[in-house]
Amino acid sequence: MAAAASSTSLKPSPSPTTASWMRNRSLSTTFGVTALSFRHSEPRGRRFIVLSMDAKPTILVAEKLGEAGVKLLKDFANVDCSYNLSPEELCTKISLCDALIVRSGTKVSREVFESSGGRLKVVGRAGVGIDNVDLAAATEHGCLVVNAPTANTIAAAEHGIALLTAMARNIAQADASVKAGKWERNKYVGVSLVGKTLAVMGFGKVGTEVARRAKGLGMHVIAHDPYAPADRARAIGVELVSFDEAISSADFISLHMPLTPSTSKILNAENFAKMKKGVRIVNVARGGVIDEEALVKALDSGIVAQAALDVFTVEPPPKDSKLVQHVNVTATPHLGASTMEAQVYRTLHLFFCMFSTCYHVKINVQTHKQEGVAVEIAEAVVGALKGELAATAVNAPMVPSEVLTELKPFVSLAEKLGRLAVQLVAGGSGVKSVKVTYASARAPDDLDTRLLRAMITKGLIEPISSVFVNLVNADFTAKQRGIRITEERIVLDGSPESPLEFIQVQIANVESKFASAISDSGEIKVEGRVKDGIPHLTRVGSFEVDVSLEGSIILCRQVDQPGMIGKVGSILGEENVNVSFMSVGRIAPRKQAVMAIGVDEEPSKKSLKRIGEIPSIEDFVYLNL
Numbered sequence: 001m002a003a004a005a006s007s008t009s010l011k012p013s014p015s016p017t018t019a020s021w022m023r024n025r026s027l028s029t030t031f032g033v034t035a036l037s038f039r040h041s042e043p044r045g046r047r048f049i050v051l052s053m054d055a056k057p058t059i060l061v062a063e064k065l066g067e068a069g070v071k072l073l074k075d076f077a078n079v080d081c082s083y084n085l086s087p088e089e090l091c092t093k094i095s096l097c098d099a100l101i102v103r104s105g106t107k108v109s110r111e112v113f114e115s116s117g118g119r120l121k122v123v124g125r126a127g128v129g130i131d132n133v134d135l136a137a138a139t140e141h142g143c144l145v146v147n148a149p150t151a152n153t154i155a156a157a158e159h160g161i162a163l164l165t166a167m168a169r170n171i172a173q174a175d176a177s178v179k180a181g182k183w184e185r186n187k188y189v190g191v192s193l194v195g196k197t198l199a200v201m202g203f204g205k206v207g208t209e210v211a212r213r214a215k216g217l218g219m220h221v222i223a224h225d226p227y228a229p230a231d232r233a234r235a236i237g238v239e240l241v242s243f244d245e246a247i248s249s250a251d252f253i254s255l256h257m258p259l260t261p262s263t264s265k266i267l268n269a270e271n272f273a274k275m276k277k278g279v280r281i282v283n284v285a286r287g288g289v290i291d292e293e294a295l296v297k298a299l300d301s302g303i304v305a306q307a308a309l310d311v312f313t314v315e316p317p318p319k320d321s322k323l324v325q326h327v328n329v330t331a332t333p334h335l336g337a338s339t340m341e342a343q344v345y346r347t348l349h350l351f352f353c354m355f356s357t358c359y360h361v362k363i364n365v366q367t368h369k370q371e372g373v374a375v376e377i378a379e380a381v382v383g384a385l386k387g388e389l390a391a392t393a394v395n396a397p398m399v400p401s402e403v404l405t406e407l408k409p410f411v412s413l414a415e416k417l418g419r420l421a422v423q424l425v426a427g428g429s430g431v432k433s434v435k436v437t438y439a440s441a442r443a444p445d446d447l448d449t450r451l452l453r454a455m456i457t458k459g460l461i462e463p464i465s466s467v468f469v470n471l472v473n474a475d476f477t478a479k480q481r482g483i484r485i486t487e488e489r490i491v492l493d494g495s496p497e498s499p500l501e502f503i504q505v506q507i508a509n510v511e512s513k514f515a516s517a518i519s520d521s522g523e524i525k526v527e528g529r530v531k532d533g534i535p536h537l538t539r540v541g542s543f544e545v546d547v548s549l550e551g552s553i554i555l556c557r558q559v560d561q562p563g564m565i566g567k568v569g570s571i572l573g574e575e576n577v578n579v580s581f582m583s584v585g586r587i588a589p590r591k592q593a594v595m596a597i598g599v600d601e602e603p604s605k606k607s608l609k610r611i612g613e614i615p616s617i618e619d620f621v622y623l624n625l
């Protein structure tokens with residue numbers, strides 16, 4: 001929940017009223033991705049607009065993508081299809097691109113993000129594995145990464161089964177032998193699959209489909225996946241077992257986990273030693289999950305009888321690779337996702353498994369024609385460039401659209417409270433510790449606050465820095481700037497119809513340029529609610545106020561007395577500044593009070609000075625929203 005503290009601190013700009021952060025606000029969408037794609041960073045960190053709202057963004061397609069996807073991209077953007085770029089060429093081109101689409105053959109390294117100069121805002125991976133994209137660098141640069149996680153599942157599973165059966169019956173080797181004019185019937189005696197144990201390592205989308213198909217071949221299927229639910233496995237007659245049990249009892253092992261630091265070289269010398277002698281291995285996941293040197297030794301020693309590999313640590317592997325050249329290895333050039341159906345469209349059998357309360361399992365089989373990877377990724381990238389939250393975001397929260405609709409006014413409230421709170425901090429105080437409180441009648445697990453936290457962070461950071469914050473980089477940026485954001489829930493009684501009653505933002509250990517913003521417990525405190533869909537400021541420090549969060553706000557501390565509203569109102573009226581809202585929060589009649597005035601236009605410095613000089617006004621601050 002909380003972003004951990006680091007050593008940097010934030011210093012509010014001396015004059016938030018005139019700060020340049022307001023310049024581009026009209027371009028911002030709520031979530032910032034669109035706005036980001038129209039913004040650019042100068043080397044010195046100043047932001048400016050490089051494209052107008054109606055200028056088309058540019059999308060670089062760096063690997064072959066199905067035509068239907070390219071067409072969809074062209075309807076929205078300028079599309080540059082440039083394949084086989086060297087890393088240097090990619091780095092050069094990227095500074096002119098708002099989005100990049102790749103498959104597994106392009107390394108989207110930190111240098112790519114650095115070279116983009118802040119313009120690259122979406123990377124689309126037209127497939128599942130995102131191990132070729134430096135996610136940490138993407139997040140640090142506020143770049144959303146989306147993938148196409150479903151369209152090639154069946155293709156990959158079918159390729160896994162193709163390799164399994166081809167390996168068991170020596171199809172590739174026998175084919176080569178026949179083509180060489182030989183007829184070696186005794187040499188290519190295979191092994192049967194029926195009754196053999198297959199260990200599926202990684203019981204996700206592909207692993208599950210492989211397991212289903214292997215069961216159809218009469219195999220006994222077990223699976224290992226630390227994160228998969230046992231009931232999903234049980235539903236198709238697969239037992240989830242420990243890693244050691246899986247590898248030590250299998251006749252065949254099929255790998256379907258992602259390449260991550262914890263799965264890197266997960267099949268290594270130590271683990272090969274635990275396997276049954278003569279085990280056969282299929283890999284359509286990633287080459288890096290196997291220690292390839294250790295596999296060559298295991299093949300030489302006979303521990304591993306055969307391996308069928310679609311993926312390699314380095315692709316393409318070196319021509320003299322001992323692994324690829326091994327007589328007992330069948331190799332394909334990363335073809336798992338390469339079917340017409342997966343890349344263009346596919347006919348998908350969706351299995352809906354429904355469980356009755358007494359654990360009877362019914363399976364409905366439906367057939368759908370579904371668009372392939374190209375369309376899936378094109379839609380995701382275009383949506384992200386339009387500022388929509390992507391359902392397949394890899395480095396940002398995925399928020400379902402119904403939740404988003406409901407949260408929208410609170411998202412705006414959150415950002416504005418962040419903006420107000422930070423502008424109340426006296427120059428020279430570093431913001432380090434922010435507490436956000438959400439009061440809601442919803443059950444704690446029925447309120448996703450990631451979006452709200454990101455927007456509060458955006459509100460806190462943007463007024464006082466040149467960094468553009470969005471959903472992708474909010475937590476990272478807060479952490480980098482040493483701001484610790486903690487969240488707390490107040491669970492209210494009553495009807496949970498609205499997701500939230502109020503949001504409170506507190507900044508601890510700082511001084512305020514408006515002393516009344518400091519609550520009894522010593523923090524700057526602002527609180528807001530949504531009324532009729534519009535965000536309102538409802539508390540400043542210990543004072544209750546009510547002013548809609550549109551336009552800007554003047555806060556005045558005064559001794560409560562008649563005529564104050566009129567005095568301030570007439571100064572503003574003299575220069576045609578429209579007052580949208582006015583409210584007075586006071587401790588008791590004729591005692592200390594805080595007057596909050598919403599204004600549609602920015603008052604001149606002269607008018608603000610005159611307001612400050614009204615004798616009974618003790619303190620005042622003008623805040624930009």
Ligand SMILES: NC(=O)C1=CN([C@@H]2O[C@H](COP(=O)(O)OP(=O)(O)OC[C@H]3O[C@@H](n4cnc5c(N)ncnc54)[C@H](O)[C@@H]3O)[C@@H](O)[C@H]2O)C=CC1
Nearest residue numbers: 129156202203204205206225227256257258284285336337
């Ligand atoms: N050869 C090819 O062309 C293709 C390769 N793939 C690769 O297949 C892999 C799986 O893809 P999907 O099934 O779509 O992904 P997925 O995310 O649906 O499934 C991956 C599963 O691996 C599990 N897992 C994570 N760490 C594990 C560990 N240490 N041990 C065992 N299981 C672990 C996860 O819990 C998850 O259930 C990915 O690496 C993907 O890149 C996918 C499509 C095509």
Ligand SMILES: O=C(O)C(=O)COP(=O)(O)O
Nearest residue numbers: 103104126127128129337
């Ligand atoms: O989707 C994946 O993870 C794949 O490995 C497919 O890669 P490709 O898009 O065919 O380069």
